[in-house]
Amino acid sequence: MKRLSSIFALTILLFVSCGKKESSGDDFSKPTTETPSSEPSSTETSSAATDAEKYDPHRGEGKYDKVDLGAKLDQAMATEGEKAAGVKCTSCHKLTDEKLVGPGWKDVTTRRKPEWIMNFITNPDPMIDKDPAVQAQLEICLVRMPNQGLSDAEARNILEYMRKNDGVK
Amino acid sequence: MKNKFIQSIFVIAVGSMLFTSCKPKDSGDAVSGDAAQKAYVAPGKYDEFYNFVSGGFSGQLSVYGLPSGRLFRVIPVFSVDPEKGWGYSEETKPMLNTSHGFVPWDDLHHTEMSQTNGEVDGRWVFANANNTPRIARVDLKTFKTAEIIELPNVGGNHSSPFITENTEYVVAGTRFSVPGDYVDGDVPINTYKQNFKGHISFVKVGKEGEMDLAFQIVTPGVNFDLSHAGKGKSHGWMFFSCYNTEQANTLLEVNASQKDKDFIMAVNWKKAEEYVKAGKAKKQSVKYVHNKWDEKTHTATSETKNEVLVLDATALKDICYMIPCPKSPHGCDVDPTGEYIVGSGKLAALIPVFSFDKLQSAITNKQFDGDYSGISVVKYEAALHGEVKKPGLGPLHTEFDAKGNAYTSMFVSSEVVKWDIKSLKVLDRVPTYYSVGHLCVPGGDSKKPFGKYMIAYNKITKDRYLPTGPELAQSAQIYDISGDKMRLILDFPTIGEPHYAQAAPADLIRNNGQYKFYKIAENNHPFAAKGEKEAKVVRQGNKVHVYMTSIRSHFAPDNIEGIKMGDEVYFHITNLEQDWDVPHGFSIKGANNAELLIMPGETTTLKWVPDRVGIFPMYCTDFCSALHQEMSGYVRVSPAGSSVPLTWSVGTNQPKI
Ligand SMILES: [Cu+2]
Numbered sequence: 001m002k003r004l005s006s007i008f009a010l011t012i013l014l015f016v017s018c019g020k021k022e023s024s025g026d027d028f029s030k031p032t033t034e035t036p037s038s039e040p041s042s043t044e045t046s047s048a049a050t051d052a053e054k055y056d057p058h059r060g061e062g063k064y065d066k067v068d069l070g071a072k073l074d075q076a077m078a079t080e081g082e083k084a085a086g087v088k089c090t091s092c093h094k095l096t097d098e099k100l101v102g103p104g105w106k107d108v109t110t111r112r113k114p115e116w117i118m119n120f121i122t123n124p125d126p127m128i129d130k131d132p133a134v135q136a137q138l139e140i141c142l143v144r145m146p147n148q149g150l151s152d153a154e155a156r157n158i159l160e161y162m163r164k165n166d167g168v169k
Numbered sequence: 170m171k172n173k174f175i176q177s178i179f180v181i182a183v184g185s186m187l188f189t190s191c192k193p194k195d196s197g198d199a200v201s202g203d204a205a206q207k208a209y210v211a212p213g214k215y216d217e218f219y220n221f222v223s224g225g226f227s228g229q230l231s232v233y234g235l236p237s238g239r240l241f242r243v244i245p246v247f248s249v250d251p252e253k254g255w256g257y258s259e260e261t262k263p264m265l266n267t268s269h270g271f272v273p274w275d276d277l278h279h280t281e282m283s284q285t286n287g288e289v290d291g292r293w294v295f296a297n298a299n300n301t302p303r304i305a306r307v308d309l310k311t312f313k314t315a316e317i318i319e320l321p322n323v324g325g326n327h328s329s330p331f332i333t334e335n336t337e338y339v340v341a342g343t344r345f346s347v348p349g350d351y352v353d354g355d356v357p358i359n360t361y362k363q364n365f366k367g368h369i370s371f372v373k374v375g376k377e378g379e380m381d382l383a384f385q386i387v388t389p390g391v392n393f394d395l396s397h398a399g400k401g402k403s404h405g406w407m408f409f410s411c412y413n414t415e416q417a418n419t420l421l422e423v424n425a426s427q428k429d430k431d432f433i434m435a436v437n438w439k440k441a442e443e444y445v446k447a448g449k450a451k452k453q454s455v456k457y458v459h460n461k462w463d464e465k466t467h468t469a470t471s472e473t474k475n476e477v478l479v480l481d482a483t484a485l486k487d488i489c490y491m492i493p494c495p496k497s498p499h500g501c502d503v504d505p506t507g508e509y510i511v512g513s514g515k516l517a518a519l520i521p522v523f524s525f526d527k528l529q530s531a532i533t534n535k536q537f538d539g540d541y542s543g544i545s546v547v548k549y550e551a552a553l554h555g556e557v558k559k560p561g562l563g564p565l566h567t568e569f570d571a572k573g574n575a576y577t578s579m580f581v582s583s584e585v586v587k588w589d590i591k592s593l594k595v596l597d598r599v600p601t602y603y604s605v606g607h608l609c610v611p612g613g614d615s616k617k618p619f620g621k622y623m624i625a626y627n628k629i630t631k632d633r634y635l636p637t638g639p640e641l642a643q644s645a646q647i648y649d650i651s652g653d654k655m656r657l658i659l660d661f662p663t664i665g666e667p668h669y670a671q672a673a674p675a676d677l678i679r680n681n682g683q684y685k686f687y688k689i690a691e692n693n694h695p696f697a698a699k700g701e702k703e704a705k706v707v708r709q710g711n712k713v714h715v716y717m718t719s720i721r722s723h724f725a726p727d728n729i730e731g732i733k734m735g736d737e738v739y740f741h742i743t744n745l746e747q748d749w750d751v752p753h754g755f756s757i758k759g760a761n762n763a764e765l766l767i768m769p770g771e772t773t774t775l776k777w778v779p780d781r782v783g784i785f786p787m788y789c790t791d792f793c794s795a796l797h798q799e800m801s802g803y804v805r806v807s808p809a810g811s812s813v814p815l816t817w818s819v820g821t822n823q824p825k826i
Contacts, residue, residue, distance in 0.1 A: 009377060086700040086702050087690075087745070088689070088700070090700070090702070091718060091745055101720075101796075105311045119212055121258065142291060142794075142795040143795060144721075144794070146747070146748040147748040148747040149686065149688070149748065150747075
């Protein structure tokens with residue numbers, strides 16, 4: 001009995017000391033303002049890493065749940081996408097199936113769901129850590145795809161350019 | 170027997186009292202058991218404060234975390250820094266331009282953060298160059314030196330940079346009075362009293378931080394040491410400590426410590442501003458430069474200016490007043506209420522505290538003690554709030570907390586003394602290791618000190634760290650001041666010789682629009698290559714411009730041929746990364762300036778003049794990915810007059826073989 005109560009007391013102590021730390025406000029590792037979506041924060045990455053079992057390899061991880069593609073190609077978007085890719089992507093990716101620094105883009109839109117592509121190109125780090133296909137790719141390329149700070153519009157335009165590359169008319 | 174026992178206990182007690190009041194010999198003596206816990210910041214956790222520390226003779230500004238004492242960054246300001254290409258890249262060279270030409274080094278003594286309503290606002294840190302007088306503004310969105318302005322008529326810009334409560338002005342006083350640049354300076358040195366003058370500079374600060382030398386006040390020749398702005402009720406006034414009021418010009422250690430009292434000069438800068446507006450300032454022709462960094466073109470420009478407005482303090486009787494202050498004052502510090510001005514005489518055995526209200530009534534009632542070379546001297550007692558008696562030896566600098574306490578560093582007796590500003594009673598004292606200079610309390614010179622920590626910046630470190638030759642890193646020490654007693658919690662080594670420092674809550678800085686990378690779309694560098702398709706090599710006579718890109722893990726182009734002896738090659742490298750903390754480096758064999766370190770989205774230029782024919786490897790100097798070692802290329806240099814065509818490529822061999 002005596003023993004039990006001392007364990008109980010110890011538990012309270014532990015609990016209290018934990019609680020105290022929480023409320024002290026000394027943890028500066030959490031941003032006080034919302035991180036804009038274009039800037040992935042390391043805290044996002046690490047909290048996401050804890051629920052790896054929830055990872056959906058078809059959708060990937062990021063803010064895109066559903067991406068609607070037109071039946072036909074949006075030529076204007078594809079043109080904008082080509083420009084953005086010229087600045088941020090094609091240093092490392094060829095349009096063919098040939099690997100440069102990263103894999104070639106040929107047929108990427110038939111191999112991957114649009115949500116997956118949008119999530120990966122805007123939020124690569126957690127997916128490189130979790131996605132089995134990306135991990136397999138990393139063993140070949142050995143370079144983690146950098147986060148190129150794509151805006152939502154840039155990412156969507158690049159996806160359209162990838163579709164054009166895959167023959168969508 | 171019993172008596173003897175009691176006696177011996179008494180002796181031991183007295184003995185140990187004496188012992189503890191002496192400077193502890195052992196480095197651990199002043200540290201209590203839980204000190205490590207108080208300074209510990211777990212891996213992955215952030216510090217509570219940023220600490221911006223002057224680098225002294227290193228010429229740079231260092232950024233530490235509080236309470237961990239971890240070094241986060243060294244920001245190059247007045248000295249070249251090959252690590253970052255500062256002063257070596259074509260874009261940064263103009264930042265170190267002066268009226269004396271390119272000056273690769275200076276002595277950075279004090280840092281001062283911008284303020285709004287007398288509170289630290291986290292926008293900028295200002296810093297002084299002592300040797301070739303300049304003031305720099307460091308932008309805290311980029312942690313980069315954004316601007317440097319030179320000061321004419323000044324020798325040893327020590328009393329600098331101190332700011333007014335809304336960052337209206339950054340103020341600087343000359344350490345060495347010298348003949349003004351606008352008069353004939355070819356005079357016998359022993360005519361100091363007649364020909365040498367002090368100039369204090371008021372540099373206006375604009376909304377975006379841009380600096381402009383608004384006016385100077387010419388004073389009798391003295392040495393200005395430090396300064397602080399009034400605040401609250403004393404807003405509109407600025408206070409400068411003066412030594413060598415003997416106006417000696419040789420063996421100052423004897424000849425400039427003759428008088429029992431030197432001065433604190435009180436300047437009514439609002440009045441001075443009115444006089445400037447009323448046209449009472451003389452236009453003087455001088456020469457100084459103003460260097461600005463452009464965040465969009467990633468390039469500095471240097472502009473030479475030829476005029477300054479000068480007000481004469483001895484002709485305009487109501488802008489400057491001298492307050493007697495014992496003896497060779499160094500610090501001149503204003504408390505958070507703006508009422509008390511603390512003078513710290515390096516050679517004095519007390520700390521005089523002046524009252525702003527009493528100073529005002531002394532001026533109104535003309536309670537003067539004659540004049541000093543034409544400037545009214547206020548009666549000591551008329552301006553005095555009181556003296557802190559026997560504070561220690563060599564009071565140097567005072568900072569404040571939010572609870573009405575002052576903390577004064579004692580250079581000679583190596584200690585910090587805490588005292589009550591109103592009652593002037595000494596409350597506590599702690600040893601420092603050794604010869605403490607300035608102190609810093611976060612916000613400690615503002616209207617709103619954050620208290621909590623006090624950092625002492627020391628001149629001597631021996632007995633603290635493992636020996637490293639004849640020299641040791643200088644040290645700083647962090648004290649917890651949240652309780653009644655100051656408690657040492659950590660030593661940490663510093664770069665150069667730390668002087669003044671400033672600190673602000675981490676959130677104020679890191680949530681203030683801080684850059685993580687440069688957006689490539691906003692890169693307006695004239696030689697930027699935004700994407701590999703823009704990579705190219707262009708010949709203009711004997712100048713060859715290489716528009717190069719870098720990304721994990723290659724350069725484009727990575728093979729260049731057709732460079733000839735006699736060419737000047739400019740590598741303009743654009744880092745295409747848009748992920749933060751991924752700079753790339755660039756270096757080429759035989760480059761006799763330095764390497765480059767190019768931030769994500771930035772364009773930086775290295776000038777290279779090949780000195781011989783051959784193949785020159787170039788490579789990335791910052792380990793950037795698993796294929797970093799592969800991030801390299803070749804430049805072929807042919808003899809002058811050779812017919813090798815200018816070609817460049819990435820991923821193909823040219824000509825095909
Ligand atoms: Cu690299």
